Amino acid sequence: MFINFWYAAAESKAVNDTPLHTRMLGQDFVVFRDDHGRLHCLSDICPHRGAALSEGKIKHNAVECPYHGWRFGGDGTCNAIPSLGPDACIPPRAHVDSYPVIERYGLVFVFLGDLDTDYRPGILNIDEYGKDDWRTTMMVLDWPLDYKRSIENMLDSAHIAHVHLPSAQSRKIEDFSAPQIDVESANWGATFTHTYRAPKANVGDFAKDKKLNDRMTMISGFYGPSQAWTSIQPTQDSVIHQYAFETPIDGETTRIYLFTARNFMRGEADDVRFHNRNVYVTEQDRLIVESIRTFQGSSDEDHECVVDADLPILQYRKYLHEWEAHGWRIDQAKSEGARPRVAFAIPSPARRTRTSWVIDAVPLISPMDNEKQAAE
Ligand code: FES
Ligand SMILES: [Fe+2]
Incomplete structure (x- = not known):
């Protein structure tokens, strides 16, 4: 499995103001629409104690964790920690990966990777979609x-x-x-x-x-x-x-x-x-x-x-093989071998600029590591 490509996460009609759990590339995600109807996709693992955000609710334009009520906006940043009160100083590590999202052909596509916009592949084009003679x-x-x-x-x-x-x-x-x-x-x-x-x-x-x-x-x-x-x-x-x-x-x-x-x-x-x-x-x-x-x-x-x-x-x-040589192939043996003790997240674009992540990025096969390639 490869990071840095677009993947269909769900049908558009399945995503509303209730958090939707979806699994892709062996990891868990939550997809939801905010109060303005904008789509978001976040890693599903709460950085506080690891609960599934998809089990929570949409509140105040954010997804609220079901365990202690921390809220995460569409950009993945925590903006409320109830146990710290209304003037909470949010810890700098309190954020989750947020992924680029596009709706097309009635599907929600999510870019699962950390490439900047200019370097990303597109989505396979359906020329005939919506045309009268098709x-x-x-x-x-x-x-x-x-x-x-x-x-x-x-x-x-x-x-x-x-x-x-x-x-x-x-x-x-x-x-x-x-x-x-x-x-x-x-x-x-x-x-x-x-x-x-x-x-x-x-x-x-x-x-x-x-x-x-x-x-x-x-x-x-x-x-x-x-x-x-x-x-x-x-x-x-x-x-x-x-x-x-x-x-x-x-x-x-x-x-x-x-x-x-x-x-x-x-x-x-x-x-x-x-x-x-x-x-x-x-x-x-x-x-x-x-x-x-x-x-x-x-x-x-x-x-x-x-x-x-x-x-x-x-x-x-x-x-x-070429995409593997870019370091985009997930090391399945390592990531699946670590379950269920260790949770990972697909690295999002913010990981290129933001430091201090609670959840480790999923292990990737090093282009030089032929032994791991053969073992997958
Ligand atoms: S585990 Fe999410 S708020 Fe505590
Ligand atoms: Fe066939």
């Missing part, structure tokens, strides 16, 4: 697996014929052999164009009476460690784009916010049909991805026999 829907999936397996599955076109073809029945398995994969690399991710010859394609569920492509192109890509997208074109005129914002709850659990945009059958009445199809197909993915046993962490390919069609997966891992 219909976009969203579903939430909770998968009991490492998010990286799920992202790699989205980038991998070679599994489609074998995992999904019986349900699609629009192509023959041979049509999916030996794709040409073109790579377009960018700062925070890459795009892969997989081209297959598909001269004997049949009509599919969504392709009746439509002109079929004699070459099938599938596009997949990733942005950051946990956002990915795919594009498929069942016919010359119909396009389906999917965007996954995957939030690692911890190293073994992932919440996926999956958006599907389509430029055909755009009526609300067709949503159910697409939803049911998504449920069916994503369940096929979950079952196969959950069965993977050779995943070794940061040196996966030593324990796999990869071939040309796995190029996108290797490219994705190359980026992970």
Whole structure:
């Protein structure tokens, strides 16, 4: 898991004037709206004695700890300590990490890291969102697996014929052999164009009476460690784009916010049909991805026999290595080994300028420490 990226913490509609607990990157957070409706996300650990702020209340524009009533504003600073009276001199260490927050696509995104604004990555763009000639829907999936397996599955076109073809029945398995994969690399991710010859394609569920492509192109890509997208074109005129914002709850659990945009059958009445199809197909993915046993962490390919069609997966891992070299990878062995005695916080931007933090920053893998990388 990596710090210094944006992660979807919750659906916007779930956040109101009651503190909402959420877990990301193996740590706990409280998300709330203040009296003016502004969103905030803080580390959930009270610096006084460690109670969960998310169990408290919103009062006077701040979140109030349920244990002794200390109050923390949206910037993470403590502004009231009832036991010290109204003229309390607030100790300088009485503050928690506060994280940048953005609402987009009906989700609350939180920047979990300490990078300054100019150096942060963005959020994967959904071009079609809100456009009249597209219909976009969203579903939430909770998968009991490492998010990286799920992202790699989205980038991998070679599994489609074998995992999904019986349900699609629009192509023959041979049509999916030996794709040409073109790579377009960018700062925070890459795009892969997989081209297959598909001269004997049949009509599919969504392709009746439509002109079929004699070459099938599938596009997949990733942005950051946990956002990915795919594009498929069942016919010359119909396009389906999917965007996954995957939030690692911890190293073994992932919440996926999956958006599907389509430029055909755009009526609300067709949503159910697409939803049911998504449920069916994503369940096929979950079952196969959950069965993977050779995943070794940061040196996966030593324990796999990869071939040309796995190029996108290797490219994705190359980026992970680069972000690890920046010192952004969480040392899971160390942080999880310390639980439940020790609590950590994801470092927020304020840690670059403010000193005296009660809760230690989560341990990160040192770029030089290869032994730890292998052990994760
Ligand atoms: S533990 Fe939060 S106020 Fe005491
Ligand atoms: Fe799949």
